[in-house]
Amino acid sequence: MGQFQAFVWSELPPRRSRLGREMVADIVALAVQEWPSELLSQCDALSAEETKALADLAENIKRQAQLLYGERKFRSLWIIALQLLLPLILEVILEWWRDRKVNRGKITLWRRHWKIDRE
Numbered sequence: 001m002g003q004f005q006a007f008v009w010s011e012l013p014p015r016r017s018r019l020g021r022e023m024v025a026d027i028v029a030l031a032v033q034e035w036p037s038e039l040l041s042q043c044d045a046l047s048a049e050e051t052k053a054l055a056d057l058a059e060n061i062k063r064q065a066q067l068l069y070g071e072r073k074f075r076s077l078w079i080i081a082l083q084l085l086l087p088l089i090l091e092v093i094l095e096w097w098r099d100r101k102v103n104r105g106k107i108t109l110w111r112r113h114w115k116i117d118r119e
Contacts, residue, residue: 001110004028004096011092018081026068027086030061031093032110045098054090061086 005025009016016024036053043050065082066074074082097103 001029001032004032004106007096008089008092012085012088015081016085019077019085023069023077023082024085024089027061027065027082027089028093030064030068031057031090032107033114034060034064035093035097035107035111037097037104037107037111040094040097041104054087054094058086058090 002025005028008028009021009024012024019027034057036057039053040050043053062078065077068074069077097107
């Protein structure tokens, strides 16, 4: 997972530094936890269904990040950079997920590990 978070970081534009590696890594982890694999696997690329699934995912991530960082800190991070970078982060993850079947399996495996660790 750490390598994947580093990969996403490397794919983002320089303004990523406004959030920092830790915040981007947290957002990637939240995205993986919430990733709608089944729904996205049934959607065509760039379809209305895919757009809605990603918008719903972004809202879930936003809500969880607000809980994680607190409302005040989250609001400032949102204004500074997250509102611009969150769609880019999701785009990088989506392209990576769609690129290879093994990548889809990795997200499923990571999610399974988190679920097992919580129980």
